Amino acid sequence: MSEMLLSRRRFLRRAALAGSAVMVSGCDVLDEAGAVDHPVRDAMESANALTYRLQRFLFGRNALAREYSRADIQQPQRPNGVTAPPDADYHSLAADGFTGYRLDIGGLVENPMSFDLATLTSLPSRSQITRHDCVEGWSCIAEWTGVPLTLLLDRVRPTAEARYVLFRCYDTIEQGLSGAFKYYETIDLIDARHPQTILAYGLNGGPLPVENGAPLRLRVERQLGYKMAKYVRSIELISRFSDIGGGRGGYWEDRGYDWYAGI
Amino acid sequence: MDAAPFNSIARRKLPPKQLIYRHEIWTRVTHWIWAVCLFFLLLSGLQIFNAHPVLYSGDQSGFGFDNTVFEIGSDSQNEVTGGYTEILGLRFNTSGYLGFSDGRARAFPSWATIPSGQNLAFGRVVHFFFAWLLVATLAAWFAASVLNRHLQRDLIPTAADFKALPQDIHDHLRLRFHHGRRYSVLQKLTYGGVLFVLLPLMIVTGLAMSPGVNAAVPWLTEVLGGRQTARTLHFLTMLALVGFFAIHMAMILAAGPFNELRSIITGWYRTDTSEEDHV
Structure with a gap:
């Protein structure tokens, strides 16, 4: 889950308030x-597609987000959204220090793979403030x-049909009538291959805390x-996301947020 | 190109009752598109602000330290909830309007946001749609105004304008308006300030909040003092534009709303007899 202040309960309460506001x-x-x-x-919403295309067209694929100095770290990273997944499978993994975790x-890859945390942390790493x-x-x-996600993609070798990277997560963010909604997200291959796009297991010099998405976000x-x-369970290379979840490419996207969030 | 085409049009179309063709079609159409855009941008912007109704200085938001410059919130005392607005540490009770309204905690009240209920996602959709429309219209207006010389002729103040400034301020304070074809120097400075200072500042501070733009143009956010300062400036520029709107409406009412509205809708404007020589 991402850093959204709207917890499920608050989201539902706000949705109910919004609903009653609409009526009056x-x-x-x-x-x-x-x-x-x-x-x-x-x-x-077509304005968002325009923003996406224009930013992709005008800005370099590998333009880097600004990186700051250690002196700029003035507070703990604010956790948001789901900060303690209620899910039993997640709890049993956490109880074991995520030794049983497999990504x-x-x-759409030529070589599907599974990684444990020890393998992931032994791969070349990147730190960025x-x-x-x-x-x-x-x-x-x-x-x-x-x-870096691109290192993992090099190993699994996406096929020519792959256009998006889908992240399925452990955390149930909402209990719907038809069952639990688990967090998920999609990004395009340009962002997936971007040098600063990483699967993080460390935060501010220590291990990634549960509230920020342990073991991997x-x-x-x-x-x-x-x-x-946060709480990434698996990664899938896909050609489209219209048949996943609500079809808009992510948990919050299905609730109306723009798929492209570069603005 | 010189000012002749416009003047000849104005002279040719000049009917007997000192009605002159004051605003060309480009000026009128873009004016009304901006009016619609700014209405939706303001109300959707307040919706977006409501999602986190605190403004900070610098790059980041202080949760573990204090860099708050403005905040709208609510608190409970003796089981009574009230709204407050805090500006640079000074707290004001704004219950009923800001922080708490219609019986619930809410920064800006529902009548001031689009949509009326809490809905950040749709607020952003509305905001970015009208932001694009505003930018496109500004670009079209700018190109047209350079080509038809509206810019040079009507908006850029001349030396004579500045000489007339004290008199113009004096006249405006006494609500004595001259209905000529030309804008007065205060009008030139005000419209110029909105079109060349406030709206560009709005666009630039908005872009400075975009993480995509930040990566491509990092200096933009830095010269504005960091992303959170840019967000604060975006809000302050909004207040300046709302202030402009209030004065704009007051001046139109004072100067004769029928004549002013006719000129920005049809282009035709009735001038003072004494100003005939200006035409």
């Missing part, structure tokens, strides 16, 4: 246009250490926090 508001029409898949909203990478920007507006600077430094899935 004189702006009914406008509020209704806000429903996901409403044609007015779809038209306005499976599959989907970056600013985490939450979609809500706040920012926090911290040092992240992890394995994604860092995508040119996008907002909700793209950076």
